[in-house]
Amino acid sequence: MQENVSKIYKTLVCGGEISLAVLDTTALVQECILRHGLSPVAAAALGRTMTATAYLCSWLKGKESRLYVTVAGNGKGGKISVSGDGALHLCGNIAVPGVELPLRADGKLDVGGCVGREGTLTVVRDDGEGVPFVGTSALLSGEIAEDFSAYFLTSEQRPTAIALGVLVTPDGVCPGAGGVFLQPLPGASEEAVCYAENAIGKFSNVSALIARLGAKGILKEYFSAEDADVRDIVFRCRCSxxxxxxxxxxxxxxxxxxxxxxxxxxxxxxxxxxxxxxxxxxxxxxxxxxxxxx
Ligand SMILES: [Zn+2]
Structure with missing residues (x-):
């Protein structure tokens, strides 16, 4: 059910108090795997970071505005660098693309071991006017979703419930990748904040849901949301x-x-x-x- 072009769907839920975004980044992650020769765990780490960066880019005001995200942890995969712009053109890399790690006890890819549980997440936002905004937070688990949640809370003072996932077969095929973001709007009620926290609990396996339902299916089945703004997300490098x-x-x-x-x-x-x-x-x-x- 995943789409040929990566997409972000955004709408309001919970009586208009929460901004919901559902991203299908399957195509984006597949392109990263092919370009960089990523191992499954490297694909998961870079793919989750690219998905979160695409979400951040969707808030940029101008198409020329740019974001630079760096996840610098002490894990085996080394530093992850992703950049993108307001047109949702993204590119990125991981220092050790072929990194191999044993699966976790629960059978999942050990993204935390790849990224590392100590280090920093840094976001540089350049709106093209004045001094760029720089926000940094400490990594919590290296699993990326929690790390971005911590970033939103400490650096942007915006509590944001996040689920991210990348499914990769041992031979490098990505059947599903994406994420769900629930961000209460400024002034949202306590109930709305609780709703976001509870709702995100249903997406512990979001990559499998993307593979099965697609982003549109998630919007419909989990949020009864039929209408949403949709934009394409494309891997495009600025080099020439x-x-x-x-x-x-x-x-x-x-x-x-x-x-x-x-x-x-x-x-x-x-x-x-x-x-x-x-x-x-x-x-x-x-x-x-x-x-x-x-
Ligand atoms: Zn390039």
């Missing part, structure tokens, strides 16, 4: 050959030519989408102009 060329230029002619001498090419690697931009002798000569020193 032009940006890579600028990196070669900033390296300086001498260093670029030294690299050419060693390997015959200068490679600029984009970690976010795992793309190599290759510059050979004639490309480097063209960039720096003139005849070159050799």
């Amino acid at each position: 050959r032009e940006r890579a060329a600028a990196a070669v230029l900033s390296m300086g002619r001498e260093d670029a030519e030294a690299l050419l001498g060693e390997t015959g090419e200068v490679v600029v690697h984009c970690h976010d989408c795992n793309t190599d931009y290759i510059f050979r002798k004639k490309d480097v000569a063209a960039l720096f102009g003139g005849e070159g020193s050799k």
Whole structure:
């Protein structure tokens, strides 16, 4: 039931006191697995972080506004970096994409072990005007959903009930990924806050629900919500050959030519989408102009 394009559905529930978002990020996670060669647990850790970042991006005002999320824990997978913009274009990476960990006792992927239970979650929000907003909170469990809940509470003073999940087969197929967010609006009643906390308890296995019902099915079956705003979420990196060329230029002619001498090419690697931009002798000569020193 999951869709070919990742989507976020948003609506109000509980008498208009709670903002509900249901995200299907199956396609986004599948693209991350293919681009980065992610192990199942790395896919779960990065996929959950991308899903939460997509939710944060959905609140950005301008399409050019940007968010940078970093989950820096002490786990085996290393640092996770995700960025996105107001158009819901996201990209990201995890430091150790092939990390392998034994399953937890309950048979689930050990995302907490991959991310680490100590460390920080940092969000930088750049609205393109003035100084970017920077919020940081301590990781609680490394399971991502709880960590983002803590972030919303401590850094943005917005209690937010969050469920996140990524289903991955051992051979790297993602049959379902996504999340549910329940955020009481400012001034919401105590009952609304309790409703959000209780409702989120039904989504301990949200990835399986996405696989079975899709985001629309969750909205209908669990919240009787027929109408919701819907937007596409797309994996799109900001890198380009032009940006890579600028990196070669900033390296300086001498260093670029030294690299050419060693390997015959200068490679600029984009970690976010795992793309190599290759510059050979004639490309480097063209960039720096003139005849070159050799
Ligand atoms: Zn890239």
